[in-house]
Amino acid sequence: MPWATVLEEAHLTSFFAGVLLLSLGSLVIASRLSSGIRRGLIAATFVAAVADVLLPLAVVATGHGCTLRAASSFLSVGLFAALALVALIRFGKAPR
């Protein structure tokens, strides 16, 4: 895959990761989940998203790490979905 294509992907992913982490992460922090779960969820999402952005570049540069790259992508999507789910469960209720 050409470098320009991988960089375009990294550019797009970093935009979505930054905006989603800030918005969904803020909602998770504002929820009344236990501090450990909140911190763990946000830290894991951040690490997975960083791996999702940087691993494709590493794969193109070295030719190794395809499995890790695929795993990071699935993990990143799953963790963002978990953040969204927490936000929905905590704030999606109709006011009483």
Add this chain to the structure above:
Amino acid sequence: MIDPAIAALRPYRSVLVGFGFFLLLMGATAAALFVMKLGISAADIEAYYRGSEARFTRPRTLTGLLEVAVPHLAAIPVVAFITLHLVTFARVLDARFSRNLARLSFAVVAGSIAAGFAVRYVAPSLSWMKLLTFVAFEALMAFWLGLVVRLIWRTYFTKATLSIDRSKSTPLAN
């Protein structure tokens, strides 16, 4: 006394760090893509938009230009809006400077997006405008990042105690 805005942002500093890091990645990948695809001189940019016989490249089509412009028209204002709101809320900058920075940021973004169309359809000499607006936009992104870092710094290292003037407080009724 701790600023109430900084105190309010303190629980959110982990996501602010994440946002700052991805802002850095966005700026870095944008600069790398610009250099790789468009080049670093006005002549390179002109060749990219209007095609070049020497490089066997065709002029950019309107569809191709719109495919790049439309996502940027949504994404860049969102990032600018978030960043400027954060730093304005936390009073990292004074209000007048924030307003002027917001105006400048949106003008540079609009100029940078419009410049591609201008080079293709108005005049090749406007490739300078594309180069200058992109450099200005990268400089502004670096400045926004600096403001976010300053904000994060303040949430970590501002003293976490509130000074309360007890002479003005009313006693609680039992």
